[in-house]
Amino acid sequence: MRKEPVKVREQKASERAANFDEVVFGFSEEEVLKEASRCLQCKNPVCISGCPVEIDIKKFIYQIVQKDYKSAYFTIKEKNNFPSICGRVCPAEYQCRKTCVLTKKGSPFATKAAIDIHFLERFIGDYGIKNNLEVLSGKDKELRVFKVAVVGSGPAGLCAAGELARVGIKVVVFESLHKSGGVLRYGIPPFRLPRDILDFEIDYLKKLGVEIIPNFIIGKTETLDELFEEGYSAIFLGLGAGIPSFLGVDGESLCNVYSANEFLTRVNLMSAYKFPEFQTPVNIGKNIIVIGGGNTAIDAARVAIRMQNMNGITPNTSIFYRRTEVEMPARRLEIGHAKEEGVNFEFLVQPTGFTGDEDGYVGKMKSLRCCLGEPDSSGRRRPVSTEGSDFEVDCDLAVIAVGLGANQLLTKVTPGLKTDKYGDVVVNPETMETSIKGVFAGGDIVGGEGTVIEAMGMAKKAAKGIIEYLLQK
Numbered sequence: 138m139r140k141e142p143v144k145v146r147e148q149k150a151s152e153r154a155a156n157f158d159e160v161v162f163g164f165s166e167e168e169v170l171k172e173a174s175r176c177l178q179c180k181n182p183v184c185i186s187g188c189p190v191e192i193d194i195k196k197f198i199y200q201i202v203q204k205d206y207k208s209a210y211f212t213i214k215e216k217n218n219f220p221s222i223c224g225r226v227c228p229a230e231y232q233c234r235k236t237c238v239l240t241k242k243g244s245p246f247a248t249k250a251a252i253d254i255h256f257l258e259r260f261i262g263d264y265g266i267k268n269n270l271e272v273l274s275g276k277d278k279e280l281r282v283f284k285v286a287v288v289g290s291g292p293a294g295l296c297a298a299g300e301l302a303r304v305g306i307k308v309v310v311f312e313s314l315h316k317s318g319g320v321l322r323y324g325i326p327p328f329r330l331p332r333d334i335l336d337f338e339i340d341y342l343k344k345l346g347v348e349i350i351p352n353f354i355i356g357k358t359e360t361l362d363e364l365f366e367e368g369y370s371a372i373f374l375g376l377g378a379g380i381p382s383f384l385g386v387d388g389e390s391l392c393n394v395y396s397a398n399e400f401l402t403r404v405n406l407m408s409a410y411k412f413p414e415f416q417t418p419v420n421i422g423k424n425i426i427v428i429g430g431g432n433t434a435i436d437a438a439r440v441a442i443r444m445q446n447m448n449g450i451t452p453n454t455s456i457f458y459r460r461t462e463v464e465m466p467a468r469r470l471e472i473g474h475a476k477e478e479g480v481n482f483e484f485l486v487q488p489t490g491f492t493g494d495e496d497g498y499v500g501k502m503k504s505l506r507c508c509l510g511e512p513d514s515s516g517r518r519r520p521v522s523t524e525g526s527d528f529e530v531d532c533d534l535a536v537i538a539v540g541l542g543a544n545q546l547l548t549k550v551t552p553g554l555k556t557d558k559y560g561d562v563v564v565n566p567e568t569m570e571t572s573i574k575g576v577f578a579g580g581d582i583v584g585g586e587g588t589v590i591e592a593m594g595m596a597k598k599a600a601k602g603i604i605e606y607l608l609q610k
């Protein structure tokens with residue numbers, strides 16, 4: 138008889154909508170053993186092919202069943218430097234869980250029966266943190282003479298740094314912000330990824346010998362040529378896709394119309410949610426509208442509703458999306474969480490402009506109703522606005538979350554660094570080397586907006602490319 142999946146415990150929606158504490162509690166030991174025991178230990182473990190870094194899922198689940206958590210930790214660490222992070226943020230329903238044989242074929246959302254691989258990974262990652270387990274680095278004599286610069290401290294940069302430091306290479310990470318972590322720090326809110334988890338994973342890299350230099354913009358503070366002149370033998374670029382897209386409608390520059398990146402950065406990185414402890418408040422309105430349908434929109438809305446509750450404002454936060462819920466690219470889990478927390482959803486709506494008061498603050502949003510037409514190049518049905526369907530809603534804070542593009546601060550000032558029409562860096566897919574010899578790249582700056590584990594997968598490949606390049610030197 139098939140065993141029932143174990144349901145993960147969560148903070149009550151009514152309570153969590155007014156705090157930034159972690160929403161999902163994760164599995165207890167009893168629960169983790171129960172869930173792991175559902176794994177069929179397939180002869181052909183197809184789940185592994187669903188993981189962008191190919192963790193030996195079957196093996197680590199077996200080790201969990203044997204209660205050998207330490208070995209399970211090392212099995213995961215062979216492929217993934219940050220299990221506690223990925224166990225929290227990986228969209229597993231589109232990756233390993235989607236390919237698990239227990240998933241009903243056909244729909245990416247029919248993964249309820251699949252093993253909750255990421256929650257097992259999270260348990261093991263946290264076990265490693267609690268028990269201070271560390272992977273010893275195999276210092277390679279030949280490689281110890283080299284110094285590599287990593288630009289950007291998001292998951293791509295941090296992963297590349299870890300891979301290189303593990304073999305004894307001296308690694309220095311340059312980060313333009315005052316804190317490291319990239320989107321993990323400024324984008325994903327602490328109620329999805331607690332900062333002590335992120336700090337632990339970054340501290341682990343520091344123990345491996347990685348040096349992180351904040352407030353340092355490569356392309357402004359120093360150029361790539363200058364890094365080479367300073368003795369770096371190779372450079373990894375993990376610049377991310379941090380430049381927000383806008384709607385291009387009237388009134389978008391009114392006060393209190395934010396890009397999601399700015400809004401999330403103010404709250405998550407600058408700790409606006411801890412005001413007055415942190416003197417970096419953010420304006421919070423009575424009627425908040427978030428525009429978009431991806432993870433960023435959901436994060437912004439969940440942050441907004443918490444800020445309203447915590448500031449004694451009756452919550453009224455809505456997501457406006459131009460397609461329907463089916464086409465929303467955001468994770469189903471997060472959409473469900475947002476609904477439970479009180480976020481309203483308005484589908485098939487196309488914003489057409491904002492109007493404001495005499496002081497320049499937004500007050501209303503104008504929109505058109507849409508219906509779905511033929512599929513576009515993304516395969517999703519195109520929204521078609523309906524003539525004469527104009528309407529207006531009150532809006533004293535708007536957050537635009539309609540996509541992110543390549544961060545071109547460095548690429549624009551680096552002659553010879555080839556980019557494509559989107560501004561993404563072009564690489565040799567085998568080695569991740571760019572058009573400049575000795576300069577490698579990975580993460581969102583190469584593939585466009587992706588996932589944490591995809592960025593790490595590219596960074597691992599690039600680290601391999603760098604090591605081969607250095608050995609040839």
Ligand code: FAD
Nearest residue numbers: 289291292293313319320324355376377580581587588589
């Ligand atoms: P980033 O994380 O963007 O890091 C790039 C870093 O480089 C930044 O710190 C930046 O300051 C720095 N930098 C840029 N230029 C320079 C320069 N010239 N000099 C020095 N430093 C520089 N993915 C998931 O898998 N699960 C999720 O739940 C999820 N949620 C998300 C929520 C939000 C709000 C957003 C925006 C993204 C989310 N993603 C999620 C996507 C995921 O976070 C990204 O795919 C991933 O962070 C990309 O990693 P990266 O290292 O390439 O770039």
Ligand code: SF4
Nearest residue numbers: 176177179184237238
């Ligand atoms: Fe276990 Fe699913 Fe992987 Fe089979 S496919 S080994 S059941 S996790």
